[in-house]
Amino acid sequence: MALLKVLLLLVGLGVSVNSGVSLQKRIIGGQNCQDTERLYHVRLESSNGTHSHRCGGSLIHPLWILTAARCWKLEPGWTNTAFLKVHPRTNIRYNLGIQDALVMYTHNDQQHDIMLLKLQTPASDVPLAQLPDCSYRLKTGDVVQLAGEGATTTGPNNRRLTGVALPAQLQCLDMRVVQVSRLFRLYGHVFYSDARNKDICIGDVGGAAVHNGKIYGVISFAHPYHGCQIPAAAMDVCEYLGWIKPITGIE
Structure with a gap:
C-alpha cells in the first residue's frame, strides 16, 4: 500500500521525464536480448x-x-x-x-x-x-518483457547514473504485472509491472512491454531519480x- 501511495503521488505531481536533465536512461538488471527478438x-x-x-x-x-x-x-x-x-x-x-x-x-x-x-x-x-490480441487482457502475475539500451547498474543508494555509454547489445528484462490497467488523468490507461532489483529507466520510455510475442504496453515512466523504487508503468495498448x-x- 505504501508503494502504491508513492506511485500515485508521483503521478499526481505530474513527474515528467522529458527534460534536459541528463539521467541514467536504461534497463537495470537486465540481460542481452536475443538476436532474433526485438528486431522492430x-x-x-x-x-x-x-x-x-x-x-x-x-x-x-x-x-x-x-x-x-x-x-x-x-x-x-x-x-x-x-x-x-x-x-x-x-x-x-x-x-x-x-x-x-x-x-x-x-x-x-x-x-x-x-x-x-x-x-x-x-x-x-x-x-x-505485433499488436496485442485483446481478447486476452493482462492479469496480475502475467510476465511482460521490456527492453532498452544502456547500462545495467545504478550508483550508490540506487541513484541513477549519468553519461553511461550504450551497451554492446539491446537489454531485455522480465517483470510481472502487479496492477492491471486503470485510467490516470495525467497519463491515460496504465498498467504496472515489477521485479526485484530490476527496473526500466527514463530513456527506455516509449519501448514495448511484450506478452506472448505481442505489444501489450508502451513504457511510460519510472522513478525519476532512483532505480528499483516503484513499479514500472506502461500504457495499455489494448485501450x-x-x-x-x-x-x-x-x-
Missing part, C-alpha cells in the same frame, strides 16, 4: 546541441512507429531522429525521416502518453511488431487499438 525496436534521439534525450519505440507498420508522447521534442532548436535496425548490432543501422504531423492521443482535451510517428518513406526490410488501427491502416 526503434531508437529515438532528440538533441539541441547542448542536451540530448533518448527514447525507444516499435515499428508496427512500414510507415508507423508506436511510442510515448513525451518522446518527441517540439521546442525550437531541437532535432529528432528515428534509428531503425538498432538490434542486433550486426545489422546496418539506418535512420528515416519523420513527417511533421505527429499523432498524439487526446481524449476530452487531455493528452495521453502514447503517440504515433509516421516515416517519410516506408521501412521495407524491418520485421514489424488504444481503436485509435491505432484506423490511423495506420492495420487490420
Whole structure:
C-alpha cells in the first residue's frame, strides 16, 4: 500500500521525464536480448546541441512507429531522429525521416502518453511488431518483457547514473504485472509491472512491454531519480487499438 501511495503521488505531481536533465536512461538488471527478438525496436534521439534525450519505440507498420508522447521534442532548436535496425548490432543501422504531423492521443482535451510517428518513406526490410490480441487482457502475475539500451547498474543508494555509454547489445528484462490497467488523468490507461532489483529507466520510455510475442504496453515512466523504487508503468495498448488501427491502416 505504501508503494502504491508513492506511485500515485508521483503521478499526481505530474513527474515528467522529458527534460534536459541528463539521467541514467536504461534497463537495470537486465540481460542481452536475443538476436532474433526485438528486431522492430526503434531508437529515438532528440538533441539541441547542448542536451540530448533518448527514447525507444516499435515499428508496427512500414510507415508507423508506436511510442510515448513525451518522446518527441517540439521546442525550437531541437532535432529528432528515428534509428531503425538498432538490434542486433550486426545489422546496418539506418535512420528515416519523420513527417511533421505527429499523432498524439487526446481524449476530452487531455493528452495521453502514447503517440504515433509516421516515416517519410516506408521501412521495407524491418520485421514489424505485433499488436496485442485483446481478447486476452493482462492479469496480475502475467510476465511482460521490456527492453532498452544502456547500462545495467545504478550508483550508490540506487541513484541513477549519468553519461553511461550504450551497451554492446539491446537489454531485455522480465517483470510481472502487479496492477492491471486503470485510467490516470495525467497519463491515460496504465498498467504496472515489477521485479526485484530490476527496473526500466527514463530513456527506455516509449519501448514495448511484450506478452506472448505481442505489444501489450508502451513504457511510460519510472522513478525519476532512483532505480528499483516503484513499479514500472506502461500504457495499455489494448485501450488504444481503436485509435491505432484506423490511423495506420492495420487490420
